[in-house]
Amino acid sequence: MSCVVAETPSLSxxxxxxxxxxxxxxxxxxxxxxxxxxxxxxxxxASGKTLLICGxxxxxxxxxxxxxxxxxxxxxxxxxxxxxxxxxNAATLTxxxxxxxxxxxxxxxxxxxxxxxxxxxxxxxxxxxGNVLAAFAKAKELGLTTIALTGGTGGKMxxxxxxxxxxCPAAPSTPSIQEIHTPIYHxxxxxxxxxxxxxxx
Numbered sequence: 001m002s003c004v005v006a007e008t009p010s011l012s013x014x015x016x017x018x019x020x021x022x023x024x025x026x027x028x029x030x031x032x033x034x035x036x037x038x039x040x041x042x043x044x045x046a047s048g049k050t051l052l053i054c055g056x057x058x059x060x061x062x063x064x065x066x067x068x069x070x071x072x073x074x075x076x077x078x079x080x081x082x083x084x085x086x087x088x089n090a091a092t093l094t095x096x097x098x099x100x101x102x103x104x105x106x107x108x109x110x111x112x113x114x115x116x117x118x119x120x121x122x123x124x125x126x127x128x129x130g131n132v133l134a135a136f137a138k139a140k141e142l143g144l145t146t147i148a149l150t151g152g153t154g155g156k157m158x159x160x161x162x163x164x165x166x167x168c169p170a171a172p173s174t175p176s177i178q179e180i181h182t183p184i185y186h187x188x189x190x191x192x193x194x195x196x197x198x199x200x201x
Contacts, residue, residue, distance in 0.1 A: 127155025
């Protein structure tokens with residue numbers, strides 16, 4: 001039995017395709033939502049509240065990446081910022097998933113760590129992650145601002161009332177959405193860090 005291997009592009013061709021997708025995703029609407037997200041996160045952190053971030057799989061890795069950049073440093077030497085990637089505590093994750101369910105894990109952690117005036121950033125390439133949507137519902141109940149970083153059509157997160165701020169770049173597939181997410185949250189970290197450094201030192 002032979003295995004048919006799909007033809008793959010060269011690295012340069014793939015990077016050019018990525019660049020074309022980035023250009024296609026660059027819109028005024030995305031700029032406006034991004035600026036609102038930065039403002040909300042800076043207001044949250046400057047007031048001593050915590051930024052919570054959640055996602056599954058690769059989006060969980062992105063949540064941890066963002067938290068690492070803001071708790072430690074991105075480009076500047078400055079005070080550490082209060083940011084938590086939900087699901088990062090393996091004991092909490094496995095206890096709740098085993099004893100209750102995984103679908104409500106992030107909502108439970110929002111209940112534990114969320115503060116009125118805080119922010120929850122939920123990452124989902126499909127916009128349909130049930131546990132992130134449940135976390136948004138809990139966050140709204142507690143008075144947090146909710147930001148969705150998704151892609152494509154935005155899924156359920158693009159529905160009215162699902163979140164306060166929607167960052168939804170157009171892209172055709174999960175890998176391409178993830179490729180666009182990285183520069184979005186790198187710039188987010190850069191701008192939040194610079195603003196918070198000026199405010200907090």
